[in-house]
Amino acid sequence: MPTRDELAAAPWRIWIQAARPKTLPAAAAPVMIGIALAVGDGGFHPLSAGLALLSALLIQVGVNFHNDYTDFLRGTDTEERVGPLRVTQAELVDPKTMRWATFAVFAAAVAAGTYLMIRGGWPVVLIGVTSIASALWYTAGRYSLAYIGLADLFVFVFFGPVAVAGTYYVQTLTLTAPAVLAGAGPGALSVCILLINNIRDLEGDRQADKRTLVVRLGRAFGVRLYAVCMAVAAIVPVALPLHVGGHWGVLVAAPVVAGAWPALQTLHSGTTDPERLNPLLPTTGRTLALYSICFALGWMLT
Template identity: 65%
Template sequence: MQTSRARPTVWIQAARPKTLGAAIAPVLVGTAMALEAGSLHLLSATCALISAILIQVGVNFHNDYHDYLKGTDTEERVGPERVTQAGLVDPETMRFATIAVFAVAVLAGLYLIWRGGWPILAIGIASILSALWYTGGRYSLAYMGAADLFVFVFFGPVAVGGTYYVQALSVSWEVLFAGAGPGLLAVAILLVNNIRDVEGDRNARKRTLVVRLGRRVGVYFYAICLLLAFGIPAILYAVTGAHPWAMVAMVALPLAIQPVRILQATTDPRKLNPLLGATGRLLVLWALLFSIGWNI
């Protein structure tokens, strides 16, 4: 077991801070839309944010643990270092930490369940079960190639709609449709990861969408996800005739061009690691601009 790094630093690394934008962005969008509707409820918004972040951290811990057990994370891994595989945290400690984080997420969500009732209870149970199913078990989502769909649903319409619902105690199709933006960009982050790791995943029999359909299709899907996400505000305006300023999110679309070009032209997995952070920043920027524009 390596001991050269302070324990807090190791756990921060295991939490994968660059991925947390995928948890924060939909809560921001749902809260901004509740604010515009006159239904802002700060305590509910805060609890939703805490629960979302903790569930994401729990997913990351669980992924770190199970990919080590299944042999997907090896010394040949080219992505960011995984603490269990690197010997910085022993497997049982990581397993306990995963359970603990999910337990705290449930505690943070108890108020939301009290306020929102059975729909929030259902969302909470489904979110945690999906998080555990992501890499756990013989037929896990990530290993069957079904993770992309679940990431879209739970980091998109479910997260945005749920955040809005615990504040307004109702939800509209516009809110759920707006959630497609963060959902598509969260899928784009996953695609970067899977395109980078396609050879290692294939060898480990991890049948991601990219492994099943090929690297080129994965790159096309990445570009389509970005394009569709930035088109969401325009579609909302075209259909409803309201909130034209939400289209300010589209000014960030040119920032997506370079990541697409790099992903298409670069086959060296190590050179793709920066695209994870770049795509995550696009997600957060989209959420910020959309949220501001929606309230103008």
């Protein structure tokens, strides 16, 4: 994890830090699965697939920039925070610049998605508008999603069924039940990533009146929800081929979920040491990435 001085010495690294690259698998994973489903159904559309991936990544970066900006303004990010450095709080980027960077990235996402909206019509427009509006609502406003305990639901829906089914739709211009159901896997694992953040930041969030589910219902609930999400992700690649009567290759994705088991054990230990909790983020992110790769290949090749 880079220090403030290391980032200040290389300005380009400041924006890499602000983009939070370790969170990007959460944006890419469902798109990858949506592409695989379209390939399996003979509806792969390369341009739409590429633009869907680019739009998803840009929206994720926009969310991260916006979160960096708003958490600083609300006093959630302080010098005592235990997670990775936040560039606005560290005075590496002034708030006005971060605000404009946020709008610029979201504008780029809209530009990348314009062709998709023309191709897919009002359903894609609806997905695009609600995705960006929800991303802005995530930490902005008095009743922002992250501050009233709805962030977990937002992450599951938009990084799961909406992203997978949306990617499938912009290629095939149809919507199927498997495309929606397949999204539950990456959506659940994306919630696991959020839970690690919220468990690690429990005390700081409580002091800042950030009422995450972990703050509202306790650390033990967060650990149990992490386990439930792991189970959901493992069940999806078993249930889906049973539902469609084929594509049995996706079964290889189920055991990949075990890669998050060490993280669950660490959370269950009750530790509050950031040195032990911070590494769980890339561990869970890698599990999500490998899960999605195995799911995608399994679907396309069988």
